[in-house]
Amino acid sequence: MNGEMLSSIHNAFKILREFSQDDPELGVIELSRRTGLSKSSVSRIVQTLCKEHVLQKNIDTRKYRLWLTAFELGSVVYHELEVCRVGLPVLKKMMESTPGVIQLVVYDRGSIVFLLKLPEDDEAQIFNSMGVRVPCHCTASGKILLAFQDELEINRVLKEKMKSYTKKTITTGEQLSIELQKIKQTGYALSREEFKIGVSSVAVPVYDDLNRVIAAINVTRPTQLLSSAEIDNVLKEMKYCSRLITERVGIKLSNSQRRQILAAKVTNRWRI
Amino acid sequence: MNGEMLSSIHNAFKILREFSQDDPELGVIELSRRTGLSKSSVSRIVQTLCKEHVLQKNIDTRKYRLWLTAFELGSVVYHELEVCRVGLPVLKKMMESTPGVIQLVVYDRGSIVFLLKLPEDDEAQIFNSMGVRVPCHCTASGKILLAFQDELEINRVLKEKMKSYTKKTITTGEQLSIELQKIKQTGYALSREEFKIGVSSVAVPVYDDLNRVIAAINVTRPTQLLSSAEIDNVLKEMKYCSRLITERVGIKLSNSQRRQILAAKVTNRWRI
DNA sequence: CAATGATGTTCCCTATTCCGGGACAACGTC
DNA sequence: GACGTTGTCCCGGAATAGGGAACATCATTG
Numbered sequence: 001m002n003g004e005m006l007s008s009i010h011n012a013f014k015i016l017r018e019f020s021q022d023d024p025e026l027g028v029i030e031l032s033r034r035t036g037l038s039k040s041s042v043s044r045i046v047q048t049l050c051k052e053h054v055l056q057k058n059i060d061t062r063k064y065r066l067w068l069t070a071f072e073l074g075s076v077v078y079h080e081l082e083v084c085r086v087g088l089p090v091l092k093k094m095m096e097s098t099p100g101v102i103q104l105v106v107y108d109r110g111s112i113v114f115l116l117k118l119p120e121d122d123e124a125q126i127f128n129s130m131g132v133r134v135p136c137h138c139t140a141s142g143k144i145l146l147a148f149q150d151e152l153e154i155n156r157v158l159k160e161k162m163k164s165y166t167k168k169t170i171t172t173g174e175q176l177s178i179e180l181q182k183i184k185q186t187g188y189a190l191s192r193e194e195f196k197i198g199v200s201s202v203a204v205p206v207y208d209d210l211n212r213v214i215a216a217i218n219v220t221r222p223t224q225l226l227s228s229a230e231i232d233n234v235l236k237e238m239k240y241c242s243r244l245i246t247e248r249v250g251i252k253l254s255n256s257q258r259r260q261i262l263a264a265k266v267t268n269r270w271r272i
Numbered sequence: 273m274n275g276e277m278l279s280s281i282h283n284a285f286k287i288l289r290e291f292s293q294d295d296p297e298l299g300v301i302e303l304s305r306r307t308g309l310s311k312s313s314v315s316r317i318v319q320t321l322c323k324e325h326v327l328q329k330n331i332d333t334r335k336y337r338l339w340l341t342a343f344e345l346g347s348v349v350y351h352e353l354e355v356c357r358v359g360l361p362v363l364k365k366m367m368e369s370t371p372g373v374i375q376l377v378v379y380d381r382g383s384i385v386f387l388l389k390l391p392e393d394d395e396a397q398i399f400n401s402m403g404v405r406v407p408c409h410c411t412a413s414g415k416i417l418l419a420f421q422d423e424l425e426i427n428r429v430l431k432e433k434m435k436s437y438t439k440k441t442i443t444t445g446e447q448l449s450i451e452l453q454k455i456k457q458t459g460y461a462l463s464r465e466e467f468k469i470g471v472s473s474v475a476v477p478v479y480d481d482l483n484r485v486i487a488a489i490n491v492t493r494p495t496q497l498l499s500s501a502e503i504d505n506v507l508k509e510m511k512y513c514s515r516l517i518t519e520r521v522g523i524k525l526s527n528s529q530r531r532q533i534l535a536a537k538v539t540n541r542w543r544i
Numbered sequence: 545c546a547a548t549g550a551t552g553t554t555c556c557c558t559a560t561t562c563c564g565g566g567a568c569a570a571c572g573t574c
Numbered sequence: 575g576a577c578g579t580t581g582t583c584c585c586g587g588a589a590t591a592g593g594g595a596a597c598a599t600c601a602t603t604g
Contacts, residue, residue, distance in 0.1 A: 005320040006562070008280045008591065013324040016345055024352045029551055038593050043553060048277040052285040053380070062552065062600085066349045068380055071387075073288055074346010075403020077338045080296045089393045108325075108340055115343075121361045131347020278591070280562070300581055310564045315582060334571085334581065 011037055012045050016054065016066070021132065025063040074131070081106075083206065083215045084115050086248045091118050091217070094241045098234060100221035105203070106214070107145035110157045111135050115215070134195070137162045137176055138169050140203035141216040144189035147180040148205055148213035154180065168194045188235055193223055200226045204238045207246045214249070217242055283309055284317050288326065288338070293404065297335040346403070353378075355478065355487045356387050358520045363390050363489070366513045370506060372493035377475070378486070379417035382429045383407050387487070406467070409434045409448055410441050412475035413488040416461035419452040420477055420485035426452065440466045460507055465495055472498045476510045479518045486521070489514055 014035045018026055028046060032039040046064055049055040056067035078084060087104045095102055095118045104116040111133045136142030136157060146157060158173035170176050183189045189203045201220040205213040217238050226234075286307045290298060300318060304311040318336055321327040328339035350356060359376045367374055367390045376388040383405045408414030408429060418429060430445035442448050455461045461475045473492035477485045489510050498506075 005323060006280050006284075006316060008278050008561090009284045009317065009320045010324065011592095012278075012281045012284070013326065013341065017341070019345070019348055021348055021351050024348060027551070028553090039552075040554085040594075041592055044278060044591080045281065047553090048281045051277060052282065054285065065352060066345055068349065068378075068385055069285065069289070070342075070345040071349040071353075072346070072385065072403050072405060073291070073338055073342040074344070074349070075401075076291055076293055076296060077340065077343040077346070078403070079293050079401065080337060081343075092393070106340075113340055113344065121364070129347075129351065131344050131350070133344060279589090280591090283563095301579080311581075312565075312583085313563055316562080319582090 008045065011035070011041065012049060015042065015045055016049070016070075019064075019066050021129070025058065025061070025065045027061075027063045031064075078115075081115060082249055083245065087206075087215070087217075087245050088116060090241050090244045090248075091116060094237060095119060098219065098237050100219050100225070100234075103141070103218040103220065104206075105141040105145065105216045105218050107136070107142075107149065107216075108133070110146075110160060112139060112142045112145060112216075135163065137171075138165050138191065138195040139218070140189040140191040140201040141218040143176075143179060143183055143191070144203045144205050144216050145213065147183045147189070165195050166193050166197050168192060170194060188238075190231070198223055202226070202231055202234055202238065204235065204242050206242045208249050209246065215245075217245075280317065283307070283313065284321060287314060287317055288321070288342075291336075291338050293401070297330065297333070297337045299333075299335045303336075350387075353387060354521055355517065359478075359487070359489075359517050360388060362513050362516045362520075363388060366509060367391060370491065370509050372491050372497070372506075375413065375490040375492065376478075377413040377417065377488045377490055379408070379414075379421065379488075380405070382418075382432060384411060384414045384417060384488075407435065409443075410437050410463065410467040411490070412461040412463040412473040413490040415448075415451060415455055415463070416475045416477050416488050417485065419455045419461070437467050438465050438469050440464060442466060460510075462503070470495055474498070474503055474506055474510065476507065476514050478514045480521050481518065487517075489517075 014037070015031050018031055018034050026034075028039055028042050031037075031046070032042045035042065037045075046055060046057075050057055050064070052069055053067055054069045055064045057064050083104065083106070091102050091104060102116075102118045103114050105112045105114055112135075114130055114132050114134075117129045134142065136146045146154060149157075154177075158177055162169070162171045162173075162176070164171050170179060187204065190200070191203075192200045199220060200223040201218055203216045203218040206215040206217060208214045219234050219238060286309070287303050290303055290306050298306075300311055300314050303309075303318070304314045307314065309317075318327060318329075322329055322336070325339055325341045327336045329336055355376065355378070363374050363376060374388075374390045375386050377384045377386055384407075386402055386404050386406075389401045406414065408418045418426060421429075426449075430449055434441070434443045434445075434448070436443050442451060459476065462472070463475075464472045471492060472495040473490055475488045475490040478487040478489060480486045491506050491510060
């Protein structure tokens with residue numbers, strides 16, 4: 001297995017991944033510096049991506065931003081994610097009775113990716129939104145999802161360097177390991193200003209019809225609005241919604257089929 | 273200018289573009305057939321894209337589907353599109369009083385791309401959704417957006433082959449040209465089952481603060497629920513929302529700045 | 545307004561890579 | 575177990591992608 005395979009494709013995505021909500025517009029030199037590629041290479045790649053309408057060039061500033069092809073491809077993923085389709089109406093209903101920001105989150109290689117965020121209108125850009133990737137160790141949903149990964153994956157992540165976002169961020173493998181065990185027992189995770197000062201959140205796992213954890217529901221609020229009494233209230237609501245999603249997710253199987261699949265130790269995460 | 277520039281990047285997106293809501297999972301041979309690339313090339317490209325987490329492989333079926341990197345990149349575009357951010361709350365409000373499917377749409381090279389669709393929960397998958405691309409000639413929003421493109425672009429599109437979706441689909445340049453002129457006079461467009469039998473829609477343009485058409489609002493309903501009396505009602509509502517979006521879009525400029533920019537004939541579509 | 549600096553594009557050349565063909569392997573089906 | 579289908583691996587040669595440098599463009603500064 002040679003490392004990166006087709007190098008220009010690898011480089012193209014190295015460049016594309018530099019674009020984010022925080023850095024939506026980037027120039028050639030900037031990209032060159034960030035990726036370590038020569039500016040001539042960046043220039044050529046970026047021009048190619050423009051021809052594919054993956055990027056768009058701002059003629060005035062000569063900077064580039066992601067464009068419609070990226071949007072179209074991303075939308076396909078969104079529509080394919082069963083947990084999104086099923087989760088959206090459930091969480092919308094939940095929103096009517098539950099204040100705060102509600103998010104649906106999946107695990108991906110030591111990080112979490114936000115799939116849904118309600119309410120959607122983000123006048124206040126305080127909270128993370130759809131499509132954003134954040135490391136596991138500092139968020140409630142990250143910790144709950146990591147807690148349910150297999151040993152191998154957990155150990156891999158525990159060894160990684162953990163960035164500190166606030167004074168309360170967990171930064172060592174030992175601390176996180178203890179936290180994960182506690183979480184697995186209680187069945188929910190808490191983040192009290194571990195990612196952002198003034199902001200706390202609760203998360204519960206979402207299971208599929210084969211009892212595998214496929215996602216997490218996350219409720220975020222200003223810390224002072226999330227007393228332990230209130231957490232109990234919110235958790236009840238969240239667990240109910242989690243169960244609703246489980247019931248509606250997955251190809252409905254007979255019990256014998258289910259046993260068969262589980263016996264085969266299917267760890268294939270295809271059906272999120 | 274050499275045609276495609278970096279060919280492997282071009283080929284990668286040729287492959288990626290084959291994935292859609294209708295064809296979310298594809299295998300190597302299938303992709304090879306569709307793209308005209310050799311199956312060995314497709315295999316290698318697809319493996320590279322898996323390493324980049326743009327695609328994910330289903331171990332059981334050996335087919336591929338778009339995956340989280342695509343979602344993350346697409347989300348950046350979504351958040352960057354000012355007309356989305358501004359349009360979403362406006363159209364949500366509109367939804368409360370207006371039945372039917374409400375969509376926000378932009379023009380892109382002879383096609384339209386749906387940015388938003390309300391209501392979002394699509395139990396009934398009858399209507400087009402977010403991120404979907406459809407040719408201009410057969411939809412209300414496509415016709416209204418095309419009508420406001422410049423001569424050059426209109427003529428380019430008029431010459432293209434137009435696919436027929438129903439008996440009522442416009443399929444010749446002459447017909448479409450007449451239709452566009454009518455639309456430009458009345459200020460709105462209609463599609464009576466030109467794309468799908470039993471489904472009709474109305475569309476109005478959305479202007480930015482420099483009076484350029486940047487998007488369209490589209491309302492779709494079963495044909496029998498869209499009488500001409502009802503169309504007048506809906507149009508009133510739509511035009512009101514369109515104006516609201518215009519007011520809230522764009523960097524607020526002084527009148528002198530505005531004149532300057534318009535004098536410079538800025539056709540740069542960067543600021544959608 | 546010339547000089548300077550910073551950024552972006554194009555050209556050229558070579559080492560590398562990537563493509564296509566074919567062999568091989570893994571399934572599923574009859 | 576034979577066959578058809580599909581996916582992966584291997585290999586050699588042709589094409590191309592990448593880096594360096596020149597050139598171009600724009601912004602800033604004295």
